[in-house]
Amino acid sequence: MVRLRIALAIAGLMGLAACQPNDTASPPTHSAFARGTHGSFNPAPGGAPGDWTSQARDYANSRYSPLNQINTSNVGRLRAAWTFSDGALYGHEGAPLVTGNTMYTVSPFPNRAFALDLTKPGAPIKWVYDPAPSPMAIGKACCDPVLRGWAVGDGKLVYNLLDAHVVAVDLKSGKELWRTKMADVSRGTTMTMAAFIVGNKVFVGNSGGEMGVAGWFAALDLGTGKELWRAYATGSDKDVKIGPRFKPLYPQYAGKDLGLKTWPPGMAQHGAGSSWGFVSYDPELNLVYYGTSNPGPRVPSQRPGDNLWTSAVFARDADTGEAVWAYQFTPHDQWDYDGVNEMMLLDLPINGKLRHTLVHFDRNTYAYVLDRATGEVLKADTFAPQNWSTGFDWKTKRPIINPAKIPKVGEEVKNICPPDIGQKDWEPPSYSPRTGLIYAGIFNICMDLTNHKVSYIAGTPYDGMEMYRHSVDGKGGDWGALIAWDPVAGKRAWSIPEKFMVMSGTIATAGDLVFYGTTDGWFKAVDARNGKLLWRQKLSSGVIGQPITYLGPDGRQYVAVASGVGGAAMVQSALPGFPARGSTLYVFSVDGLDVNGGKPTARRGAP
Amino acid sequence: MRAPAIVAIALTAAVIGASTTGWILSSDDHARNGVIPTNMGYRGPAAVPLGDVAGAASFGAAISMPNPLGDDPMAVESGKKLFRAMNCAGCHGYSGGGGMGPALNDHYWRYGGAPAQIYKSIYEGRPQGMPAWGRALPADQLWRLTAYVSSLGGGVPPEQAEAALHGDTAGRTVRKAQDNAAEGGNGLEGQ
Numbered sequence: 001m002v003r004l005r006i007a008l009a010i011a012g013l014m015g016l017a018a019c020q021p022n023d024t025a026s027p028p029t030h031s032a033f034a035r036g037t038h039g040s041f042n043p044a045p046g047g048a049p050g051d052w053t054s055q056a057r058d059y060a061n062s063r064y065s066p067l068n069q070i071n072t073s074n075v076g077r078l079r080a081a082w083t084f085s086d087g088a089l090y091g092h093e094g095a096p097l098v099t100g101n102t103m104y105t106v107s108p109f110p111n112r113a114f115a116l117d118l119t120k121p122g123a124p125i126k127w128v129y130d131p132a133p134s135p136m137a138i139g140k141a142c143c144d145p146v147l148r149g150w151a152v153g154d155g156k157l158v159y160n161l162l163d164a165h166v167v168a169v170d171l172k173s174g175k176e177l178w179r180t181k182m183a184d185v186s187r188g189t190t191m192t193m194a195a196f197i198v199g200n201k202v203f204v205g206n207s208g209g210e211m212g213v214a215g216w217f218a219a220l221d222l223g224t225g226k227e228l229w230r231a232y233a234t235g236s237d238k239d240v241k242i243g244p245r246f247k248p249l250y251p252q253y254a255g256k257d258l259g260l261k262t263w264p265p266g267m268a269q270h271g272a273g274s275s276w277g278f279v280s281y282d283p284e285l286n287l288v289y290y291g292t293s294n295p296g297p298r299v300p301s302q303r304p305g306d307n308l309w310t311s312a313v314f315a316r317d318a319d320t321g322e323a324v325w326a327y328q329f330t331p332h333d334q335w336d337y338d339g340v341n342e343m344m345l346l347d348l349p350i351n352g353k354l355r356h357t358l359v360h361f362d363r364n365t366y367a368y369v370l371d372r373a374t375g376e377v378l379k380a381d382t383f384a385p386q387n388w389s390t391g392f393d394w395k396t397k398r399p400i401i402n403p404a405k406i407p408k409v410g411e412e413v414k415n416i417c418p419p420d421i422g423q424k425d426w427e428p429p430s431y432s433p434r435t436g437l438i439y440a441g442i443f444n445i446c447m448d449l450t451n452h453k454v455s456y457i458a459g460t461p462y463d464g465m466e467m468y469r470h471s472v473d474g475k476g477g478d479w480g481a482l483i484a485w486d487p488v489a490g491k492r493a494w495s496i497p498e499k500f501m502v503m504s505g506t507i508a509t510a511g512d513l514v515f516y517g518t519t520d521g522w523f524k525a526v527d528a529r530n531g532k533l534l535w536r537q538k539l540s541s542g543v544i545g546q547p548i549t550y551l552g553p554d555g556r557q558y559v560a561v562a563s564g565v566g567g568a569a570m571v572q573s574a575l576p577g578f579p580a581r582g583s584t585l586y587v588f589s590v591d592g593l594d595v596n597g598g599k600p601t602a603r604r605g606a607p
Numbered sequence: 608m609r610a611p612a613i614v615a616i617a618l619t620a621a622v623i624g625a626s627t628t629g630w631i632l633s634s635d636d637h638a639r640n641g642v643i644p645t646n647m648g649y650r651g652p653a654a655v656p657l658g659d660v661a662g663a664a665s666f667g668a669a670i671s672m673p674n675p676l677g678d679d680p681m682a683v684e685s686g687k688k689l690f691r692a693m694n695c696a697g698c699h700g701y702s703g704g705g706g707m708g709p710a711l712n713d714h715y716w717r718y719g720g721a722p723a724q725i726y727k728s729i730y731e732g733r734p735q736g737m738p739a740w741g742r743a744l745p746a747d748q749l750w751r752l753t754a755y756v757s758s759l760g761g762g763v764p765p766e767q768a769e770a771a772l773h774g775d776t777a778g779r780t781v782r783k784a785q786d787n788a789a790e791g792g793n794g795l796e797g798q
Contacts, residue, residue: 135734450701459738460738461707464697
């Protein structure tokens with residue numbers, strides 16, 4: 001409880017710091033917290049309220065901004081202040097970062113970084129960094145050559161290249177400071193997740209769950225790029241870094257070398273469990289949290305067993321990498337559900353008692369609430385339509401599998417919900433301590449699935465799933481929605497149906513606004529309390545990136561989001577009205593005013 | 608397949624390799640030498656090569672070579688089995704609609720859609736992740752794969768190979784609205 005108060009005090013200070021005299025948003029009310037009906041989160045690492053220095057803004061992955069200049073009363077006046085194209089026509093999945101009056105953004109392949117000067121009208125380019133990754137990586141990336149984000153820390157911009165290298169670039173000069181090779185791209189390992197910085201460490205993981213890779217998560221030294229530790233998702237306890245500190249809360253996690261023994265002999269080494277989602281961190285427990293991908297091959301009959309530690313969450317000591325606990329969301333994952341979606345670290349009143357929790361919306365359609373110190377499962381509620389399980393077994397802590405939806409080799413199984421990409425993929429939700437709600441972009445889809453046996457051939461897909469995806473509601477039905485989720489009650493507060501999948505991240509602000517985008521290109525602001533649409537703007541391409549909001553050097557609040565459809569959203573590309581690709585970052589402000597106050601800076605022509 | 612046939616196919620493959628490289632080097636002698644008359648009475652080598660030195664106007668006969676297996680349906684069927692067994696379907700889709708790799712059932716071919724060009728792409732691999740199967744598979748199997756890929760809906764008949772390079776192929780249809788999505792896109796998404 002002491003910690004809760006500290007968190008609230010910090011949040012309150014941040015809110016005050018952001019206030020401007022003309023702000024019209026109702027002042028934050030903390031009485032709700034005191035009553036214990038709402039939750040909160042630790043806003044560490046803090047930083048200036050007007051900055052946005054990591055993908056989720058904080059270690060807890062809240063994506064909540066204390067800014068409220070833009071609020072429910074004036075959001076209708078948002079107009080574009082400036083736009084920027086990075087020239088890369090692949091899916092734009094990352095959030096631009098803002099610090100030191102500069103915006104940093106990185107394109108999808110070829111992963112060019114840009115520093116934009118926010119002190120000047122139109123935010124001109126300060127520098128461009130071109131890492132020239134291998135084009136071979138394009139054809140090894142399962143789901144479009146995307147990049148889900150980048151990180152800043154210690155004067156460096158750090159991010160993954162698609163060809164399995166990590167680079168650090170000097171924030172001031174744009175010069176490369178170090179480059180570390182993590183894997184051999186020719187054998188199918190790519191890197192698409194957002195690097196995550198805590199202190200002097202960079203945390204990264206691999207992609208390639210469809211390519212028969214061995215999944216891993218690693219820590220590098222921020223100063224030098226030297227690898228400090230690497231933990232695999234499959235293999236021996238030594239490979240997985242399971243040792244004396246590992247506390248198996250449930251019996252299925254007790255035993256030696258389960259990362260080998262829950263697989264047929266020889267298959268764990270190509271069993272995937274890659275880590276390509278967002279990372280979170282609890283500074284008091286010094287634990288990092290991340291999810292692991294589907295097992296490989298995707299054909300389940302070829303790999304009987306629970307296939308530990310795939311489609312799971314790990315809590316690891318940030319300094320040593322030792323596993324402290326793990327929980328497998330989908331044992332023996334037969335539908336490619338993965339466990340990579342973000343872990344939001346929220347302090348919630350569960351059954352009347354404040355718990356330090358981890359909230360996770362899995363692709364398997366369960367919204368889990370776990371104790372983040374121990375991995376104890378506190379809640380598991382479905383947040384969207386699904387039929388692969390018939391319920392949650394609280395005795396075994398596993399979803400109960402519906403035998404009718406088990407995939408078969410050479411035979412089509414109709415209408416499995418959700419499909420491989422889940423009812424929510426990697427797109428990160430946000431949390432507002434003012435409403436106590438989580439705002440998540442989700443899907444409303446199913447698949448008809450035929451499995452084919454596969455062999456491991458290095459550098460080729462180790463896959464075997466042939467799918468036809470469709471709306472839960474049949475032809476012409478909606479493919480997505482935005483939901484406001486009450487994590488304490490375990491149910492929706494409200495939802496907004498959308499024709500297309502909602503694959504953008506969301507942000508929540510102290511102005512009681514939630515921003516999100518749709519894959520057909522609408523960027524929207526809704527009232528965080530009731531979902532009422534307050535503003536929308538059609539962008540050039542679909543939105544699958546993550547919005548941010550920040551204060552410019554002029555003290556004005558801006559909202560930014562990338563428009564560039566791609567990634568898993570491309571499963572909808574045959575739908576009528578699906579947009580073409582794009583590469584444009586949009587930055588909005590009230591009345592579209594920029595740092596020059598909206599006055600033309602160029603001289604007018606002679607009279 | 609009998610031994611002589613295999614030898615013949617292997618030889619054919621070798622000829623393609625040599626000739627597709629060769630056409631880059633062969634060109635019109637006049638252009639190569641760049642000997643040009645001028646109104647100044649000067650006859651000598653030009654400062655820059657002129658004419659069709661890069662072979663842009665003439666690709667030679669190699670790309671028009673038909674699949675030695677002809678349009679044998681058995682070749683297409685065995686090619687389909689290989690296409691799945693070698694994990695080609697994982698990238699290009701179970702019916703060629705694309706996914707991680709390009710679609711093979713439309714009329715867009717970055718490296719050409721005539722049989723000899725398809726063969727060459729499979730044999731050599733391509734820079735954006737396509738492996739080089741020439742090391743793993745004998746020529747006979749490469750031609751079977753070629754026969755299957757040619758049958759998916761976008762294959763260019765060998766006699767139209769050169770016309771296709773100029774965009775002059777008759778009878779093409781508008782590219783289908785990326786049916787890779789409906790078909791699955793395969794790799795999507797587990798990473």
